[in-house]
Amino acid sequence: MFKSEFLNEIHSRGFIYQSSEIEELDKLMNKKSIVGYIGFDPTTDSLHIGSLVQLMLLFWMQHYDHQPIALMGGGTTLIGDPSGKDKSRKILSKKEIENNISKIKSTFNYFINFKKNAKITNNYEWLADLNYISFLREIGQKITINKMLTFDSVKSRLDREQPLSFLEFNYMLLQAYDFLYLNKKFNCILQLGGSDQWGNIVSGIDLIKKTINKKAYAITSPLITNSDGSKMGKTASGAIWLDKNKLNDFDFYQYWRNVNDQDVPKFLKLFTTLSLSEIQKLSKLQDQEINEAKKILSYEITKICRGEESANTAHDISKNVFDNKIIDKRIKSQEIKFKDLSSSQFNIIDALESLNLVKSRSEAKRILKSKGVKVDDLIFKDNEFSLRKYAKKNSKIKISVGKKKIGIIKVK
Numbered sequence: 001m002f003k004s005e006f007l008n009e010i011h012s013r014g015f016i017y018q019s020s021e022i023e024e025l026d027k028l029m030n031k032k033s034i035v036g037y038i039g040f041d042p043t044t045d046s047l048h049i050g051s052l053v054q055l056m057l058l059f060w061m062q063h064y065d066h067q068p069i070a071l072m073g074g075g076t077t078l079i080g081d082p083s084g085k086d087k088s089r090k091i092l093s094k095k096e097i098e099n100n101i102s103k104i105k106s107t108f109n110y111f112i113n114f115k116k117n118a119k120i121t122n123n124y125e126w127l128a129d130l131n132y133i134s135f136l137r138e139i140g141q142k143i144t145i146n147k148m149l150t151f152d153s154v155k156s157r158l159d160r161e162q163p164l165s166f167l168e169f170n171y172m173l174l175q176a177y178d179f180l181y182l183n184k185k186f187n188c189i190l191q192l193g194g195s196d197q198w199g200n201i202v203s204g205i206d207l208i209k210k211t212i213n214k215k216a217y218a219i220t221s222p223l224i225t226n227s228d229g230s231k232m233g234k235t236a237s238g239a240i241w242l243d244k245n246k247l248n249d250f251d252f253y254q255y256w257r258n259v260n261d262q263d264v265p266k267f268l269k270l271f272t273t274l275s276l277s278e279i280q281k282l283s284k285l286q287d288q289e290i291n292e293a294k295k296i297l298s299y300e301i302t303k304i305c306r307g308e309e310s311a312n313t314a315h316d317i318s319k320n321v322f323d324n325k326i327i328d329k330r331i332k333s334q335e336i337k338f339k340d341l342s343s344s345q346f347n348i349i350d351a352l353e354s355l356n357l358v359k360s361r362s363e364a365k366r367i368l369k370s371k372g373v374k375v376d377d378l379i380f381k382d383n384e385f386s387l388r389k390y391a392k393k394n395s396k397i398k399i400s401v402g403k404k405k406i407g408i409i410k411v412k
Helices: 005-012 022-031 049-063 094-108 132-138 152-159 166-186 195-212 249-257 261-271 276-283 287-306 308-323 348-354 361-369
Strands: 035-040 067-072 119-122 188-194 217-221 333-336 373-375 395-401 405-411
Touching (some): 005 049, 022 217, 035 049, 035 166, 049 067, 049 094, 049 188, 049 217, 067 094, 067 166, 094 119, 166 188, 166 195, 188 195, 195 217, 249 287, 249 308, 261 276, 261 287, 287 308, 348 361, 348 373, 348 395, 348 405, 361 373
Parallel strands (some): 035 067, 035 188, 188 217, 333 405
Antiparallel strands (some): 395 405
């Protein structure tokens, strides 16, 4: 469909949802290298897999010799983005934001090479010193409230009669200004983002046109959901973090290992660099054979997000635990003395909590009631919650929650 390699690749893999004048952009990208950017607001100290689509877009840009810019929203995070949100974000301090940025930066190294032509920058550098009066005179007059109210990110909040503060209304102005600034400084002509960013990106295109009479372009990606309609990356146990310090390699790998069968082809296209012909072959696998495709999916995504060593480790642990039925010593564990192993001192609920297999004791009780916990591969049914009958001195008790979470109690 497209002549440029980048657009052809991301179109074939399902990354494109909305775009502006994409035929013109295609001709341009087919002739020369361009500069494009994606913004990331550091609201936490790690990105999660909800950002994976955008990270892969940065990867593909550089892969096809275009220059990607990862923009950290150190300034805009002080305001809060209303896009796609039901309520205002918590306002973070400058120190909290700086700490988040310092931890997030390392994640980008897995996707783009800053020693080549990629850049990372922080919009606090230019937003912090803006003169508000001058900003309103220069920028405010070029973006109308009328148009703002038509964008879904704003309209949905107002339609539900949910508060939208003036602080957040300014976010669109600031993001538009970011695009203008990057266009002037780096000749950046393309902004990519999630579909909820469409209004903000288009405002930037309009501002560039009205201010310096130059063309700029937009591409947004669809909201990625699981086949059951749930938001990808959000689980009962929390977000699937990209930072291994917040989620270990094995648990990260297991998340992908246990996705719905119907999601495997989509995730292979979006989150791996396997060729489309190979993905097509894997997508034809069904029933038990689909597990082989899931193993490849899990390995490839872990390799991209965490590195080859992490992928190999997670794969080995998974193989030991599930295929060879071996208790791998690298699985998270907790030591307990045999004499303390009673329903009153240390029971199954204590074990689930200490191994971080649940978020709370109430969640543990709920999962136990629904028969979602296994001890040594058997469904746990003891009404007293005792682990004593599973233990003897110098033994190991394997505890599983669902298909993904596993921990070991070492009895001394």
